[in-house]
Amino acid sequence: MADERFVPRFPADTLDAFALAPLARTPDKPAVVERGASGGVTSVSYRELAQRVEEYAKRLTAAGVRIGDRVVVEGHTSASSIALLLACARVGAVFIPVDPDTPALRLDSIVDATGPALFLHPADGPARTPRDDVPLGAFDADGGITVDRVPPARRPLRRGVVGGDPAYIIFTSGTTGRPKGVVMSHHAALAFYRGTQRFGAVSPDDRVASTSPLAFDVALFDICVSLGTGATLIAVPRAFLSFPRRLIGFLREAEATVVHGVPSLWRPLLRHEPDGVAALGEQLRGILFAGENFPLAELRRLRTLLPHLRVVNAFGATETVACSFAEVPNPLPEDAEALSIGHGYPGAEILLLDEQGDLVDEPGAVGEMYIRCPSLFSGYWDDPDATRGVLVPDPLEPRSGQRVYRSGDLAYRGPSGELYFCGRVDSMVKIRGNRIELGEIERRLAEHPEVTAAVVLALDGPEGEAALTACVVATPTGATRAELADLCRRSMPAYMTPKRFLFLDELPLNTNGKADRKALTALATGDA
Numbered sequence: 001m002a003d004e005r006f007v008p009r010f011p012a013d014t015l016d017a018f019a020l021a022p023l024a025r026t027p028d029k030p031a032v033v034e035r036g037a038s039g040g041v042t043s044v045s046y047r048e049l050a051q052r053v054e055e056y057a058k059r060l061t062a063a064g065v066r067i068g069d070r071v072v073v074e075g076h077t078s079a080s081s082i083a084l085l086l087a088c089a090r091v092g093a094v095f096i097p098v099d100p101d102t103p104a105l106r107l108d109s110i111v112d113a114t115g116p117a118l119f120l121h122p123a124d125g126p127a128r129t130p131r132d133d134v135p136l137g138a139f140d141a142d143g144g145i146t147v148d149r150v151p152p153a154r155r156p157l158r159r160g161v162v163g164g165d166p167a168y169i170i171f172t173s174g175t176t177g178r179p180k181g182v183v184m185s186h187h188a189a190l191a192f193y194r195g196t197q198r199f200g201a202v203s204p205d206d207r208v209a210s211t212s213p214l215a216f217d218v219a220l221f222d223i224c225v226s227l228g229t230g231a232t233l234i235a236v237p238r239a240f241l242s243f244p245r246r247l248i249g250f251l252r253e254a255e256a257t258v259v260h261g262v263p264s265l266w267r268p269l270l271r272h273e274p275d276g277v278a279a280l281g282e283q284l285r286g287i288l289f290a291g292e293n294f295p296l297a298e299l300r301r302l303r304t305l306l307p308h309l310r311v312v313n314a315f316g317a318t319e320t321v322a323c324s325f326a327e328v329p330n331p332l333p334e335d336a337e338a339l340s341i342g343h344g345y346p347g348a349e350i351l352l353l354d355e356q357g358d359l360v361d362e363p364g365a366v367g368e369m370y371i372r373c374p375s376l377f378s379g380y381w382d383d384p385d386a387t388r389g390v391l392v393p394d395p396l397e398p399r400s401g402q403r404v405y406r407s408g409d410l411a412y413r414g415p416s417g418e419l420y421f422c423g424r425v426d427s428m429v430k431i432r433g434n435r436i437e438l439g440e441i442e443r444r445l446a447e448h449p450e451v452t453a454a455v456v457l458a459l460d461g462p463e464g465e466a467a468l469t470a471c472v473v474a475t476p477t478g479a480t481r482a483e484l485a486d487l488c489r490r491s492m493p494a495y496m497t498p499k500r501f502l503f504l505d506e507l508p509l510n511t512n513g514k515a516d517r518k519a520l521t522a523l524a525t526g527d528a
């Protein structure tokens with residue numbers, strides 16, 4: 001046991017304290033609503049959740065988990081997985097949420113990189129056994145943890161959790177081969193969550209339907225902000241995202257007032273259950289979307305079905321959790337070509353800089369977004385070089401030692417300084433010397449009334465130079481190649497008209513629900 005003489009007297013400001021604060025005021029209010037074993041919905045109150053956190057924390061300590069140890073938690077969002085994440089925060093363990101369908105090789109690379117003290121999966125879920133040298137356990141719904149393979153006994157090094165300690169690591173699909181682990185401290189995550197509260201994304205009487213996978217920081221955001229605000233978090237079963245009718249039924253039964261998630265979650269609902277979406281109007285006040293642009297045609301359609309809907313556009317990268325919020329205007333101006341991503345969240349400032357590191361502030365001028373904020377990540381796990389590449393000295397005063405996040409996102413400002421995202425530095429392609437932003441072509445194509453989504457790829461053409469291929473999801477009445485090519489020719493320079501149009505029934509999505517460009521490239525090049 002830790003030597004009591006060295007244990008700090010005062011508890012640190014950690015995720016679990018923030019998320020369970022409403023316990024003092026509303027102990028019997030539902031904290032988490034999830035699908036019951038026999039269908040229907042069940043609630044877990046703040047008091048019950050806090051008890052489960054306490055129980056898990058005891059079991060983690062008894063299993064020998066120390067402050068700073070990594071704990072891999074495999075599972076979907078549920079009252080138990082939420083309690084387990086908060087218990088890890090309580091004992092100072094760094095939790096690494098992984099999706100149940102994470103491929104085994106990727107799981108191995110995460111385990112190799114982080115050397116977890118424990119790998120935990122749900123007792124009632126499929127027992128996935130990582131390599132046999134990894135300590136393994138199962139967590140059940142009563143706060144129990146059965147450890148099948150115990151972590152080796154080691155001397156405790158730290159005696160108390162401090163706010164700057166890592167709280168979680170999210171592994172992103174790094175563009176290079178090796179996945180990058182974004183290490184986020186309690187303080188950084190809490191700074192973002194508190195900034196969100198000052199923006200007013202969630203109110204205490206909200207029932208927030210969370211639809212993102214637990215391994216995506218939007219899910220962690222939904223959990224911590226909903227709980228910390230004293231609202232109710234609704235864990236939407238992942239399987240329902242591909243069954244629109246069941247999803248609508250669950251949202252109604254759980255009495256969701258807001259739905260958070262990526263834009264693509266709405267595509268099947270708009271196509272197959274428009275009446276169900278409209279019927280949600282009595283209860284649904286708003287949505288928050290993150291991770292990708294919301295295709296305008298789909299957003300207009302959603303607004304037609306739910307005219308009073310508040311729509312919040314939440315923008316940013318996992319390295320700062322996110323960086324901006326914008327209220328999407330209602331009604332959406334007819335001539336709107338792009339949605340603003342707003343301004344830095346309360347407590348953050350976004351700078352636009354050119355390649356020389358000079359401020360770019362005149363309206364319409366494109367610059368790279370540098371984020372000055374209190375929610376900077378600690379670094380990529382065990383990768384100081386990659387960290388140095390994005391956590392850079394403040395270009396406006398390098399001597400201060402202050403660092404900012406170099407986002408790789410490009411944006412320009414509107415008339416009142418609001419930002420418009422216009423692609424990534426690395427999605428800028430050159431074709432015959434012409435600089436092309438693939439996102440601009442995608443937005444143009446998505447303006448066509450019969451197009452619900454478009455992704456443009458720059459693929460190596462036969463003569464070696466890149467050629468543009470547009471992957472288009474059209475409505476059943478469909479848009480023809482000729483119409484779409486004509487739309488591009490009328491609105492962009494000739495070199496931005498895609499050579500090829502690929503019509504698809506739906507876009508392949510990655511585990512986070514974003515358009516899967518790798519899968520689309522394989523489809524487009526016939527390597528699928």
Ligand SMILES: Nc1ncnc2c1ncn2[C@@H]1O[C@H](COS(=O)(=O)NC(=O)C[C@H](N)c2cccc(Br)c2)[C@@H](O)[C@H]1O
Nearest residue numbers: 217218221290291292293314315316317318321322409
């Ligand atoms: N709202 C948008 N419109 C358009 N393009 C977006 C939006 N949000 C991101 N992106 C893009 O996705 C990149 C980042 O990807 S990421 O690291 O996987 N993180 C994410 O997607 C999610 C991100 N952590 C986030 C965003 C909002 C709230 C929370 Br809580 C968390 C950004 O750099 C942008 O290029």
